[in-house]
Amino acid sequence: MSTRRLVPPPISTARQKEFEDPRARVAFVKKYLPDGPPSPSSSSSSKPPTRSRPVRTFLKLCIYKLLLWILYSLTSLYLRARFVRNFILNRWFSVLYYHHRTPELIQKDVKQLDRLPQHISVILEFEKEGGVEQLIDHVAEISCWCASAGIHTLSVYERTGALKKYISTSHRITAQRLHSYFGRKRPTLRVLAPHLPSYANGDTEGMAGQAVDLEVIFISEEDGRESIVDLTKTLCEMAIRGKMTKEDVTMELVDAELESLTIPEPDLLVLFGPEVKLNGYPPWQIRLTEIFHLVDNDAVGYQVFLRALYSYAKCEMRLGR
């Protein structure tokens, strides 16, 4: 009795395995298949492919490469056509909307917008032909537009950090430009950069921390990842000294520290390049920043600035007045 009862289970478990494991199932079925036809057919079908496949795949590859070449050519043609179209459109815009160095005109352009950014940020590229002079010139122009529109903070990102060496020079040139826009009653101006003393040159009487009409902040690549790395080092040092633990590191702490080390979160980021590429712009600060760029635009111009403000306010731009 006991032997008869004990015998069946191993068989059933073996069967179960055969049914559950797909490979075992295939092997199980294969045992019962007629082994005549499949093997010759598989051998006959495996022989020709080894002869014909390289040719076929090579041909396929050639066709694909040709197709890709055609696609690339078509795309670059399309891109060129788009560039021409956008170039003309941008020119047309810049004729329609020109500031004529009068703050009143800029104010009139901006008046119908529901909301304005408090803090605007721009990315400028260092170009070899123009050098630092051109950069400072752009900064002066953009500062004037900001001052006219009523934006109080402008941060200028330039990857190499060339601007940071010319804080006093850019203050002088921007102040001159502001003078040419506003006349004698020009807005007060302060130029600063992280880790460097700010420069107001008599625009603020008395206290250095007093409010000015326009604050221009220069930032560069080292205010991006590097500032986060520096903060990490400082925090580690404090942890080693036993002043804090891992749990003290919160998002609020990091945010507050980074804001005091570099810049607060800007509301609007204007790219003057043709595509959206951040080029090392501080990562922590661009969380909710609206990013504006004009397709195929490659120049710093008033119309780009104005269109950025319009898109920030979600306002349609009417061509002409």
Place this chain on the structure above:
Amino acid sequence: MPSSGLRTSLRTRRWLFSLPPIEWLSLRIQETLIGALRQGPIPQHVAFVMDGNRRFARQSHIETTEGHNLGFEALAKILEICYKAGVKVVTIYAFSIENFKRSKYEVDALMDIAKIKLSQLSQHGDLLDRYGAKIRILGHRSLVSQDVLEAMDRAMELTKHNDKAILNVCFPYTSRDEITSAIQSIVALAAPTKAKGQQLETLSEVAVDAPDSMRSNGSQSRSESPSSNATSTSTVVSTSPTSTLAPPREHIDFAGVHHKELLDLEDINEQTITDHLFTADNPPLDLLIRTSGVERLSDFMLWQAHQETDIEFVDCMWPEFDVWHLLPILLGWGLKRKRFLREVRLEEERRYKGSNGLREREADAFAQTNKKSI
């Protein structure tokens, strides 16, 4: 009336594309285009912000949940195209920590969708298995309820043997949270002895309190509204400095497992932080695509995307985003990358030639001086 017009146009388009001959033709064209694209440069790591499901639902007068479902369908199609084209890593922004602020009904529905779709995606023979992709959930695990966590773990377990591609699902994720937790784990590595001592001190308390508090946490997030969930986490954060037990802010830390040894302060650099992010062993992010025409990063991949990544803002809602939107972007990216590579090569050649020329000139000068001396 524009909304109903949009709806009918969408419906007719759907109908047209579902006709068998047209569907077949479009599939053939897709295959050929992808085959061609594979011959050129292809981004290794693509990230998607799947924005616009709700707006799409509102515009076409369907329920929000239905919009999310359509969004998932779009995702499945896009994933297939990406893996076919040879993209190694796809990262999707599925759920932000900020999304817990939405209505409880919607959050619950999203969680349900996530549970179902995760198990569906990771099934044998389905999409991910077919392309050898493994699933990874990036984010703040403690904010998710227990049953969703189980579904996540099961999906990861089921697909972990796949090694050809990766699908990163950012579940409750924000980039600032990611960077903060990276800093946290670096701090923990730099000063581990202190933490160990504290752990020893509070060990007895842990044994008593931890299971209790964890259980209450789990039940809370399952039964109560997401807003109360958020407040509970915030209280946890504020109390965490005083009590080191029950670590609710713990993440799956890939790099933390690898780097067991002590960290020297001077060795901390950008790479250290990169290694402690959720995307530590992924290739650098090449392309970031955001739909719905909103031109913001919204706390997604800030650290990964702010250097050389191409960011594309597409002006259509996510459920409408399909192959014919994606393929031109891939094509444009390939062309750009090809031009860039050509420039780099030319530059190298020029430099090589320049150095050669210099060497020749030096050799000439050397020969002349030799002659003179002779």
